[in-house]
Each structure stands twice: as structure tokens, then as C-alpha cells.
Amino acid sequence: MDWARDNVGLSAKDLDNVFKYEEKSTVVVRMMTDTDKKPEVWSLREQHEWEDWASTECPRIDGQESGLVLILAKRAGEKSSPIVKRVNSDNWLAEIGEKPQGNTKIQRASTFSQLGEAVLVPELGLHAMKGKRGVRTLPFSKETFQLVAKRFHIHASIARAVSRADVPLFSSAEIQMNDSTGRNYPAIVYNCRTSNAWDLDLAFTSTYFPHCGLTFAVLFGCTLSVEGEVLRRLGSGLSATEASHPLLIPGILVELERSRHIHIVEATIDHLETKIFELNGSSKMQNVEESETEKRNEEKRSAWLDTTYLRNGLISWNTQLAKIAKHAEELTNIETGNVCSLRNLTRKDQQRKSFDSTSSNKGSEKWEDRISKDSENCPYVESELSDLLKDEKHGQHETESRISEPNMDFSTPLEQFARVGYKIHDRVQSIIDEYDDKIRDCTMRVDGMAMATQWAQGETNVEIAYSTSKDSSHMRSIALVTMIFLPGTFFATVFSxxxxxxxxxxxxxxxxxxxxxxxxxxxxxxxxxxxxxxxxxxxxxxxxxxxxxx
Missing domain, CATH: 1.20.5 (Single alpha-helices involved in coiled-coils or other helix-helix interfaces)
Structure with missing residues (x-):
């Protein structure tokens, strides 16, 4: 089967057939857990610049460093970024002229995206934007991308994900990846792809190494506004430990896709509602030319089909969001188990030190003997472990409140990892609920279009029946007059x-x-x-x- 295999990078066939190349300056972001600084930003273009950066600034997976390294691969047609060397994210945003934006209220009549995205023109139809390949065109030369793929441990599965085009995707796979020395390390590879049925689609790949907490990621199809949004999110009080979570960048991509979909949904619903209201006046269009009538009917059919297609796309993307939420929960539960084990061992060690420091117990009893005698000799460990397991089973993750022993700080990296996982899971779940509401909105309009069409046809049939009834009454009058005059006319003709x-x-x-x-x-x-x-x-x-x- 064609599953994700260990130590498989991009092949020469993938580099030639899947990706296109348009060399321009590209932004690299780095956030390491050993510093509290803002995200560090580089803008690189030439291959020798990438080689120098990879040899001096790119972290290795030998366990010495942890954090996030992200490449924001520019979209085809975007202008090159200014060349900068190691500035923080705030300075970079000032350099490119991107200012932080507040939450803008989305109005039904205003469908402009806060990320500078193109607005859907309903008259063109949703399918007018299909078939674009902006994600496949990379801002590197082929040789540079080979270097990036090797140093960022890009897995070959991204080629299949990018090729899916108008089908959204999220996938995760546990594999083994080796470093430059050939040593294997466990890793989790993530691939995510949004639909290109609408403009400004995105794709994402990352390789996360759990043993050191290091994430290498590439976000394909970035516009300048998307770069600014990603940097604002990374630099807005986000700690390096949170940035190293493997699902953080997929979460940001989900937020970007949500922003894109909201405006597409609003514009499409507006267009369909306009056509629904036009149906109310369809019975008053007897004097309209046949060509104009056919044009209006075609627009109504296109509006209905576009809304149905959009609803199906939202359902497909919502399925991928459910996979992200499920994986976040699974990943967090695994790490929560490690937290429970770590706490248990830490408390046992502290109790053992306390036991050994008691002069009355020295030489008379061993700690292991005391533990094996009876659980009553160490009720704190047993009860706390039981409580923690109950918390995990019932989803009560705020286990810090259960610690009653003074001067004990269990804010470990694993706990921080778990807390970030809970936040990502909850946020993705809330976005899923929002998508469910948008899907219901689309369904209501589609059903409303069908109902309005039936009403319009029903009103037309009533008018036809009424006109037929009037005509029938007139025909009866004509028939009566005919019956009165026909015999006389006939015999007058014959006798004449x-x-x-x-x-x-x-x-x-x-x-x-x-x-x-x-x-x-x-x-x-x-x-x-x-x-x-x-x-x-x-x-x-x-x-x-x-x-x-x-």
C-alpha cells in the first residue's frame, strides 16, 4: 500500500512533475524554547544564502534544541520580500508595512477579507476560480528546494497532498526520519491542503520530532497578508514552548481558511438570496425577451449549483477539522499519561528523600520495604495517581488544582504541551461548530431556492388555471351563441x-x-x-x- 514510509524524501519525479519554480526571496521564521525573544525572521533568496543559513542557523534534531522553524513559501505572482538578516517579527512587519489589525465586524453587505483576499464575484461562479496551481509554484530554484527539503526533513507525502487540488486534506503519520549522520529518530509528519476551488488556497507540511520538541514546517501559497497574519499570531505573546507544538501551524492555517470561507459563504448566500427574491417577480416577466429570460434562468441555476458546491466543500473541510481535533486530543492524552507518570515519580522521589532524612527510620527500614508493605504507608502517591487518572478519564485536565502539597511546581514542558493541546482542540472544535452553522445556512438557502421555485411555479399554475377558467367561460358563451344561430344559418344557406x-x-x-x-x-x-x-x-x-x- 502507498502509506507513509520511513526516511522517504521528495523524489526527482516529484520535484519535476508536481512543483514549479519561480525563485524569489522567502521568509524563514524561527522560535526556539531557549529564548523568550520574538520570532526571528530571515529573508533568503540565493542558494548560497540558504546554504549559509542551513549550516549556521538551522537547528539539528540531535536533541540539543527545540522549538519551531517555519518557511513561508510565497505564492506565485507575489512580489519578493526585502532581504533582511535576522530581525524580530515586529521589525519585519514594520519593514513590509503590515500593521496589526483588530477584529473587524463582518457585514453581510461587505465581503472584503481582513487578510486582503480576493472577493468572490458571484457572477463568475465558484468554479471560475478552479484549476489554479499557486500552491505548486515555489519561490525557490529546484536545487534550493532540494536543500530545503533535506534540511527540513520534508516527507514525500506532501507531493500527493498538493496534487489533490480541490480536495481538502489533513493527514498525520508516525515514521522514522534520519539526520545527516544516518541516525534514525521518531517523527510525526503532518500534511494539510485546502481546496483550490476558490482562490488563495494553502498547503502545509511539517515534521515534528517528539524526542526534542522540534518542528520543521513549510506553508505553501502565502501572500504578503498571510505572512503578516502568521507573524502577528506567532509574535502576539506566544511562548516558544507553545510555538513548538506540532499542531500550532495547522491551527493557524485553520484560522486563515476560516477567514476565507466566511467571506465566500456570505457572498454566495447574498447572491443566491438575490435570485430567490427575483423568483417572486417571475410571473410579471411575460413581456421580457426570451434571451433575457434564459439568461436569468441560467444565473439562478448557477447560483443554486454554486451554493450546493460550496456546502459540499465546507462539509469536506469540516471532516478534516474533526480529524485535527481528534489528533490533538489523542496527542494530548499520550502526553498527559507521561505527565501523570512524571508527577508520580517526582512525588515518590520527594517522599523517599523525606523518609530517608528521618532519623528514626534510618537503618531500621528500607523505603522499598515500606512501599511494598501496605498502600497506607504512602497514601498520598496512590491517591494522587488515582485522582490524576480519573481526571484524565473524565476530561478534567486542570490537575494543577489538585496538588495540595506545598512548594511543589509541576509546570513541566510536558504539562505545557498538554495545555497547548487542549487549547488547540477546543479552538478547532469551536470552529467546527461555526462551520456546522455555515453549512446549515447554505442548506437553508438551497432548500429556500427549491421552495421559492415551487411557489413561483405554483403561482404560475394558479394564474394559468384562472385564465383557463375565464377562457372556458367565454367559450361556453360562444358555444351558446353558435348553437342559437347555427340551425338558422344552415337552413338559410341550404334554401338559398x-x-x-x-x-x-x-x-x-x-x-x-x-x-x-x-x-x-x-x-x-x-x-x-x-x-x-x-x-x-x-x-x-x-x-x-x-x-x-x-
Missing amino acids: MTFFNWSATDGQIVSSYFWIYIVVAVACTVLTVGVWWYFVTYRQSKHRQLDSAS
Whole structure:
């Protein structure tokens, strides 16, 4: 099977067929846990610059350093960033002219993204933006990307993720990755891809090494505004320990995608609602030209299809968000187990020191003997471990409040890791709930479009039935008048023919040739009825028989 294999980097086929190259300056961000500084930023372009940075600034996975190293790969068509060497994120934002933005209130009538994203033009349809390959075009030369892929331990699975195009994806895999010396280390590889059915899609890959807490990540398809947003989030009071969490960058990507989707949903719903309101006036469009009517019908069908397609896309992305939340919970539970074990061992060690320091117990009893005698000899450890396990089982993660022993600080890196995991899980879950609401909004509009169409058709049918009823009443009046005048008209016509001579002296009023009139009239009547029967009844029934036989 084509699963994630150990120690597999990008192949030459992936480099040639999946990615395109457009060399420009690229931003690298580094946050290490041994410093409380703001994120450090470099802007690199030439291959020798990348080689120098990789040899001097890029951390290694030998366990000496931990933190986050992130490349913000610029999108195709974006301008190059100014070349800078090791500045903090605030200075970099000032350099590129990006100022922090507050939370802007999203109005239904205003669909401009706070990240500077392009606004969806409903008249073009959602599918007008499909097929773009901005994520595949990298701001490196091929040789530079090979170097980056090697030093950032990029796994080959990112090529398959990027190729999915309009299908969103989140995946995680536990593998073994080796360093430059060939030594293997356990790692978790993450790949994430947003749909390119709408403009400004993103892709992400990262390799996390649990043994040292070091994360290497690359975010593909960044615009200048996305770079600024990522740096603002990393530099807004975020500690390096929090930045090293492997799901932090996927979480930021989720926030960026949420911002993009909100405006697309609002614009699409606005467009569909406009078409729904137009349906109310459809019965008043009798004098509109046929071409204009067909154009309006096409726009209504496109609006309905676009909203349905958008809803399906939101459902697919929401499924990937559920996978992120589930993985965050699983990852946190694993580390929480380590926290429980660490606390238990720490407390046992402290109790053992306290026991050994008691003069009355020296030489008379060993600590191991005391532990094995009875759980009553160390109730604190047993009860605390039991309580911690109960907390973990019931999701009560604030175990710090359960510590009653003074002067004990268990704020370990594992605990911090767990707390960040809980925060990410809760935030992703709240975004999932928000997507559920947006999906329901789209469903309501789609159903509303169908209902409005049925109402419009029903109103049209009522008008047709009313008009038919009026016509039927008029036809009955015409038929009554016809029945009154037809006998008189018929006999007046017959008696006015020359076959009748009312002033004949010999008493022969009716001509001897009157039979000619009767024969011709009967023959013409039979011929007329026969032609009608052939074309209206017999020929149609014959066609139906042939169709049923075939």
C-alpha cells in the first residue's frame, strides 16, 4: 500500500512533475524554547544564502534544541520580500508595512477579507476560480528546494497532498526520519491542503520530532497578508514552548481558511438570496425577451449549483477539522499519561528523600520495604495517581488544582504541551461548530431556492388555471351563441341554393340534381374526418407502439 514510509524524501519525479519554480526571496521564521525573544525572521533568496543559513542557523534534531522553524513559501505572482538578516517579527512587519489589525465586524453587505483576499464575484461562479496551481509554484530554484527539503526533513507525502487540488486534506503519520549522520529518530509528519476551488488556497507540511520538541514546517501559497497574519499570531505573546507544538501551524492555517470561507459563504448566500427574491417577480416577466429570460434562468441555476458546491466543500473541510481535533486530543492524552507518570515519580522521589532524612527510620527500614508493605504507608502517591487518572478519564485536565502539597511546581514542558493541546482542540472544535452553522445556512438557502421555485411555479399554475377558467367561460358563451344561430344559418344557406326553385310553375321545387350536393358534402366530410383521424390518432399510436417495442 502507498502509506507513509520511513526516511522517504521528495523524489526527482516529484520535484519535476508536481512543483514549479519561480525563485524569489522567502521568509524563514524561527522560535526556539531557549529564548523568550520574538520570532526571528530571515529573508533568503540565493542558494548560497540558504546554504549559509542551513549550516549556521538551522537547528539539528540531535536533541540539543527545540522549538519551531517555519518557511513561508510565497505564492506565485507575489512580489519578493526585502532581504533582511535576522530581525524580530515586529521589525519585519514594520519593514513590509503590515500593521496589526483588530477584529473587524463582518457585514453581510461587505465581503472584503481582513487578510486582503480576493472577493468572490458571484457572477463568475465558484468554479471560475478552479484549476489554479499557486500552491505548486515555489519561490525557490529546484536545487534550493532540494536543500530545503533535506534540511527540513520534508516527507514525500506532501507531493500527493498538493496534487489533490480541490480536495481538502489533513493527514498525520508516525515514521522514522534520519539526520545527516544516518541516525534514525521518531517523527510525526503532518500534511494539510485546502481546496483550490476558490482562490488563495494553502498547503502545509511539517515534521515534528517528539524526542526534542522540534518542528520543521513549510506553508505553501502565502501572500504578503498571510505572512503578516502568521507573524502577528506567532509574535502576539506566544511562548516558544507553545510555538513548538506540532499542531500550532495547522491551527493557524485553520484560522486563515476560516477567514476565507466566511467571506465566500456570505457572498454566495447574498447572491443566491438575490435570485430567490427575483423568483417572486417571475410571473410579471411575460413581456421580457426570451434571451433575457434564459439568461436569468441560467444565473439562478448557477447560483443554486454554486451554493450546493460550496456546502459540499465546507462539509469536506469540516471532516478534516474533526480529524485535527481528534489528533490533538489523542496527542494530548499520550502526553498527559507521561505527565501523570512524571508527577508520580517526582512525588515518590520527594517522599523517599523525606523518609530517608528521618532519623528514626534510618537503618531500621528500607523505603522499598515500606512501599511494598501496605498502600497506607504512602497514601498520598496512590491517591494522587488515582485522582490524576480519573481526571484524565473524565476530561478534567486542570490537575494543577489538585496538588495540595506545598512548594511543589509541576509546570513541566510536558504539562505545557498538554495545555497547548487542549487549547488547540477546543479552538478547532469551536470552529467546527461555526462551520456546522455555515453549512446549515447554505442548506437553508438551497432548500429556500427549491421552495421559492415551487411557489413561483405554483403561482404560475394558479394564474394559468384562472385564465383557463375565464377562457372556458367565454367559450361556453360562444358555444351558446353558435348553437342559437347555427340551425338558422344552415337552413338559410341550404334554401338559398339554386337547387330550390320556389316559383316553379310545374310544381318541381327541388332540382333533380340535388343528390350531387349530398354526395359531395358527405364525401368531403368523410375525407376531412379521415385525415384528422390519421394524423391525430392513428399515426401517434403507431409511433407509441414502435417506441415501446424498441
